Amino acid sequence: MSLPQIDTTGLFAVAGKSAIVVGATGSFGKVACATLGDAGARLVVTAGSKDDLAALEAELGTAGIDAVAVNRRPNTEADCDAIVDAAVEAFGGVDILVVASGVNDVAMIGELTPDRFQKVMLANVEGAWLMARAAGKRMIEQGHGGKVVFTSSARGKLGHPAGYSAYCTSKSAVDGLTKALGCEWGKHGITVNAIAPTVFRSPLTAWMFEDNENAANVRTGFLARVPVGRLGEPEDLAGPLLFLCSRASDFHTGHIIYADGGYTAG
Incomplete structure (x- = not known):
């Protein structure tokens, strides 16, 4: 049997592509901007x-x-x-959508009001749905496919004992949206996937990386569940993102990619 003829040239290329990054000033949003921008995408x-x-x-x-x-x-x-109109006006269309926006509201369910729960659902689920709807319509009109990447979390798969009833629910819904649109838009050549991190370095988690007893105790308990034995760094999200935004992932849709050091495997 002869070797398959595989051309890896440009397999992960996004240069010249028009990419929307929603929630660009947040931790994952900045990773997306840095990754796609460095690879030559127009943002x-x-x-x-x-x-x-x-x-x-x-x-x-x-x-x-x-x-x-x-x-x-x-x-x-x-x-x-x-x-979407801004992307069309600036760059002629939309090739990539990354939804990195979202919020959390940590409170035990008895203390979490319906209004606060709804705010999390609106930001994390309805916002993603609305943005995908707008960008997806444009991608379908363009007729040459596209890439959609949502931001999920390990908490979309796993519960949490410390007041995450809104957040876990919202990220489970994002996972469901990912699968539903992956099925719905496959015939249009639009892939829809999600990146689901666990703890990675950001302004919100910086305290976990500090050299003090409290942080060390928290890390010890958390890292007992992480096979690779460390917390995540921003660049750990860059590889999966570039994969999901390039033709390397053309046969991958409706998937949740866990960038978690193996946290959800055990």
């Missing part, structure tokens, strides 16, 4: 904080990354349509 970056977005746009410009900023969250149909 539309969105966030709710005007100041944070301006700072990110300036930083991307200094790095030589072609980026357009849109000061909107995916709260409404009009917001999402405006984000």
